[in-house]
Amino acid sequence: MGANDPQAAGKPATKRQFRIWRGDENGGDLQDYTVEVNEGEVVLDVIHRLQATDAPDLACRWNCKAGKCGSCSMEINGKPKLSCMTRMSTFTEDETITVTPLRTFPIIRDLVTDVSFNYEKARETPAFAPPPGVAPGDYRMQQIDVERSQEFRKCIECFLCQNVCHVVRDHEENKTAFSGPRYFIRAAELDMHPLDARNDRKEYAQAEQGLGFCNITKCCTEVCPEHIKITDNGIIPMKERVVDRKYDPLVWLGSKIFRRGQVPQTSVTSGHSSGAVHSSGGAGGQHSHAGGSHDPQAELQAQKGVNWHREVPHPTAPAVDDRGKLPLTELTFDRAAAPSPFGDDVTFPLPPEHLNFAHPDQDKH
Numbered sequence: 001m002g003a004n005d006p007q008a009a010g011k012p013a014t015k016r017q018f019r020i021w022r023g024d025e026n027g028g029d030l031q032d033y034t035v036e037v038n039e040g041e042v043v044l045d046v047i048h049r050l051q052a053t054d055a056p057d058l059a060c061r062w063n064c065k066a067g068k069c070g071s072c073s074m075e076i077n078g079k080p081k082l083s084c085m086t087r088m089s090t091f092t093e094d095e096t097i098t099v100t101p102l103r104t105f106p107i108i109r110d111l112v113t114d115v116s117f118n119y120e121k122a123r124e125t126p127a128f129a130p131p132p133g134v135a136p137g138d139y140r141m142q143q144i145d146v147e148r149s150q151e152f153r154k155c156i157e158c159f160l161c162q163n164v165c166h167v168v169r170d171h172e173e174n175k176t177a178f179s180g181p182r183y184f185i186r187a188a189e190l191d192m193h194p195l196d197a198r199n200d201r202k203e204y205a206q207a208e209q210g211l212g213f214c215n216i217t218k219c220c221t222e223v224c225p226e227h228i229k230i231t232d233n234g235i236i237p238m239k240e241r242v243v244d245r246k247y248d249p250l251v252w253l254g255s256k257i258f259r260r261g262q263v264p265q266t267s268v269t270s271g272h273s274s275g276a277v278h279s280s281g282g283a284g285g286q287h288s289h290a291g292g293s294h295d296p297q298a299e300l301q302a303q304k305g306v307n308w309h310r311e312v313p314h315p316t317a318p319a320v321d322d323r324g325k326l327p328l329t330e331l332t333f334d335r336a337a338a339p340s341p342f343g344d345d346v347t348f349p350l351p352p353e354h355l356n357f358a359h360p361d362q363d364k365h
């Protein structure tokens with residue numbers, strides 16, 4: 001029984017109105033279509049029917065049609081959703097359904113966007129760090145620890161949360177300093193991991209990933225198709241624990257004894273200012289930026305764009321003291337997050353030669 005087989009459904013097919021964004025990075029417009037819809041279909045079925053009938057060149061990305069690959073993300077009537085999980089029965093029969101590409105990421109064509117931003121942030125997130133001397137296969141964890149982080153491991157990387165977050169949705173300039181909710185839960189997951197030897201995940205999220213710019217609007221949680229409680233179980237506990245440490249009386253005392261200028265800056269602050277970070281949501285908006293050392297090598301590296309075809313520099317790891325903690329100064333002042341290890345001059349959309357996937361050249365087809 002195929003989705004295109006009207007006999008498969010009980011009710012006869014109906015004609016429905018669709019308005020779909022067509023275009024590329026040079027611009028585009030909404031185009032109207034009238035298309036047949038059968039009982040039990042989802043929005044992706046209708047897009048496939050349009051490709052088979054009125055719009056054979058309509059571009060959209062999909063793989064599993066089962067809500068598991070995370071590739072069919074788009075905005076349906078303005079709300080970020082998986083098109084393969086959005087049932088046509090959730091709309092009234094006289095409703096015009098508007099489908100647009102994800103707004104936060106640069107357009108490639110029609111409903112397909114360049115989500116490289118997320119892969120850059122993934123590479124910047126420090127990887128799982130097993131304790132030295134424990135070989136793979138020798139890792140042992142209690143079931144309770146497996147279950148604690150299981151919620152975050154359900155992420156299908158659809159990037160709907162990244163797309164809806166106001167910190168970057170309307171502020172391209174914030175992308176350098178802000179990793180986004182998907183990578184905050186990655187940090188939270190690793191922070192809960194009993195075998196992760198890094199014990200500065202929260203501080204790193206605050207200092208390097210822009211955790212401070214999140215003002216807990218919970219939009220990310222609202223759109224997550226895996227129902228991950230991104231804010232309640234990931235972001236808020238991390239924020240609370242960063243604050244706990246920041247207002248720890250001993251840390252406070254240390255900040256009084258060592259004034260900022262007296263403690264040497266470390267590699268956490270490598271000196272490239274990403275500028276003020278703007279936030280339409282308010283509370284997370286303005287932060288002062290702490291200065292750091294000016295490393296000519298790092299300056300030179302920062303001038304290079306991201307090129308996924310070459311070896312990229314490893315993400316900058318923060319220096320920690322002999323207790324594995326970030327230096328005191330890192331915890332006692334606000335800053336606008338650190339520079340991207342890929343350089344501050346990355347602009348979107350990335351030029352085609354910097355993309356690591358086949359970018360079909362329409363002129364050749």
Ligand code: SF4
Pocket residue numbers: 164165166167180181213214215216217218219220221231235281
């Ligand atoms: S809760 Fe934070 S991360 Fe989530 S959408 Fe709002 S500002 Fe962004």
Ligand code: SF4
Pocket residue numbers: 070154155156157158159160161162181182185220223224225226227228230
């Ligand atoms: S956290 Fe949820 S919304 Fe965000 S990428 Fe993962 S599955 Fe998608």
Ligand code: FES
Pocket residue numbers: 062063064065066067068069070071072073082083084085
């Ligand atoms: S096609 Fe895989 S999640 Fe929709």
